[in-house]
Amino acid sequence: MVDTASPSRPVLLVEDNPVDVDLTKRAFARRKMANPIEVARDGEEAVAYIARWEAGEPTPLLILLDLKLPRVGGLEVLAQWRAHDVSRAIPVVVLTTSKEDSDIEAAYRLGANSYIVKPVEFSRFLEVAAQIEGYWCALNEPPRPARSGE
Numbered sequence: 001m002v003d004t005a006s007p008s009r010p011v012l013l014v015e016d017n018p019v020d021v022d023l024t025k026r027a028f029a030r031r032k033m034a035n036p037i038e039v040a041r042d043g044e045e046a047v048a049y050i051a052r053w054e055a056g057e058p059t060p061l062l063i064l065l066d067l068k069l070p071r072v073g074g075l076e077v078l079a080q081w082r083a084h085d086v087s088r089a090i091p092v093v094v095l096t097t098s099k100e101d102s103d104i105e106a107a108y109r110l111g112a113n114s115y116i117v118k119p120v121e122f123s124r125f126l127e128v129a130a131q132i133e134g135y136w137c138a139l140n141e142p143p144r145p146a147r148s149g150e
Contacts, residue, residue, distance in 0.1 A: 009061040009145065010038045011137065014046040014077065015095075016069050023122065024064070024095075027129035035061055035137055043072025046081075053086045059145045060090060062136045065112075067096040067103055075106050082111040089143040091136060095128075 011033070015021050021039055028037060038060070040046040046069070053059050063081075067074035074096065081087040093114040094107045104115050116132070119125050 008035075009058055009142075010036045012038050012040060012046075012049065012060040012063045014040045014043070014063065014065045014069065014074065016041050016066065020066070020118070023125055024129070027122075027126050028133060030126060031130055031133050033133050033137060043069040043074060043077045045071075046077045047072055050081065050084050050087055054084075059086065061142055062132075063090055063092045064095045064132070065092055067094060067098050067107070075103070075110060078107065078110045078112060091140065091142060093132060093136065095132075 011028075013021065013024055015024065021041075025037055040049065046065070049057075065074050065078060069077065072080075074094070078092060078094075081090065081092065088111075091113045092111065093116060094112045095116050095118055096103070097118050098104075099117050107115050116128060119128055
């Protein structure tokens, strides 16, 4: 599917595992997703995007957030994004290995829009990527990108 509404807005993948980064990129490439994928490889890098967005860099159409991150954990990253006007409305899909009720509850309490447990098999991951891309990048109507000072 092609996102005709916002093909230039990136999808931000926050993931420290290089295998999972590659898996995600390959899954979306097979879907021929029009949106570029940017990668933050730890929580500190992910939080640093706030300053970049405030400086005028395009906000992502969607963020895929792992919870188990070095330097700053995914739940803290989510809390910091939701505390800033520039990132508050960006849809965040938690894509993680954790099935812990406490992680699921905390993610939603902090403002996650969806919580998906990563499948182990590549074929299942392709299905998950198709669902994410189909809904969040093609069907969902995202908020207009925030501008600095709005």
